[in-house]
Amino acid sequence: MKLFAAGIRKLLRRPASLITLFFVLAIMALIYLATSVTSDRSAGAQAQAALDSLFGLPEAYRTLIGLILGLGGLLAVIYGAAISGSEWAWGTFKAAVARGESRSRYILLTFASVAVVLGLGLLVAFIVGVLLVLLGATIAGSPLDGLGDADALRALPDLLLRGWLGLVLSGGIGFAVATLTRSQLAGIAIGIGLYFGEQFSVLLLPDFVRYLPFNAASALIATTGPEAAQAQAITQALDPNLAVLAVAAWLVAALVLSAVAAEVAEISG
Numbered sequence: 001m002k003l004f005a006a007g008i009r010k011l012l013r014r015p016a017s018l019i020t021l022f023f024v025l026a027i028m029a030l031i032y033l034a035t036s037v038t039s040d041r042s043a044g045a046q047a048q049a050a051l052d053s054l055f056g057l058p059e060a061y062r063t064l065i066g067l068i069l070g071l072g073g074l075l076a077v078i079y080g081a082a083i084s085g086s087e088w089a090w091g092t093f094k095a096a097v098a099r100g101e102s103r104s105r106y107i108l109l110t111f112a113s114v115a116v117v118l119g120l121g122l123l124v125a126f127i128v129g130v131l132l133v134l135l136g137a138t139i140a141g142s143p144l145d146g147l148g149d150a151d152a153l154r155a156l157p158d159l160l161l162r163g164w165l166g167l168v169l170s171g172g173i174g175f176a177v178a179t180l181t182r183s184q185l186a187g188i189a190i191g192i193g194l195y196f197g198e199q200f201s202v203l204l205l206p207d208f209v210r211y212l213p214f215n216a217a218s219a220l221i222a223t224t225g226p227e228a229a230q231a232q233a234i235t236q237a238l239d240p241n242l243a244v245l246a247v248a249a250w251l252v253a254a255l256v257l258s259a260v261a262a263e264v265a266e267i268s269g
Helices: 002-013 015-037 045-055 059-089 092-098 103-140 150-181 184-201 213-218 226-235 240-264
Strands: none
Touching: 002 015, 002 103, 015 045, 015 059, 015 103, 045 059, 045 103, 059 092, 059 103, 059 150, 059 184, 059 213, 092 103, 103 150, 103 240, 150 184, 150 213, 150 240, 184 213, 213 240
16 A cells, blocks of 8 residues: 555656646636637527537536546546656666565556546546636526536536546556556557547447447447437447446456566566
8 A cells, every 4th residue: 555655646746647637627728718708609509509518507517527538538548658658767667676566566556546646637627627617608608507406416426437437448558558568658659549540440440449448438428419419320339338348348458468568577687
């Protein structure tokens, strides 16, 4: 537990943690404020649906968590790769092994610290996002009647856990690739390649691609509205509950790969 707690404290002080959170918050602010300032409810049904999705409470809670998951997915890949790669580049993994630490235990506890920090980042982003929703709704003239909707508030813990699971999987993929290659740069580059490769291939093999990690993660949060229905028809996304099982399976695979790569890695010097 000391190693786990120390890992969390270390990550909270890392510039990569703050920079990743900053990018998510900045893009969220741009989306919500730009949309609210340029909103025009007389522009038609499609524009009305988009505004209701972003600012119409309580549905805006679900949209917000889905947005964080979408924005944070690629950043979580980069973050996980950066943290794992630094263990090799800075020699901290070698130092831990030299003092008698189990290789797989150290790697898994390091990733557990990454998962906790991603969860904290999700909570911060959600709180800031709610404030942006309220501000944007005020500017756009959307009602705030659903802010305290009891059913929506009861559903929030499940939605947040799903969003966290999706971010953890994305971070786990970057972490596993960087552990396998023992390189920050390779982990980030390959992780980004896997992310965009999967997105582009969805139009070619929708029945297969929907089970792949990033598409399964994006299906964790079921959205509503006409645009969401259209996207569902195109990508044939998984049922949200089935997506939980798919994401959990990919996460276990990523962790097993990380542990095995750490156990068989040659450490020189």
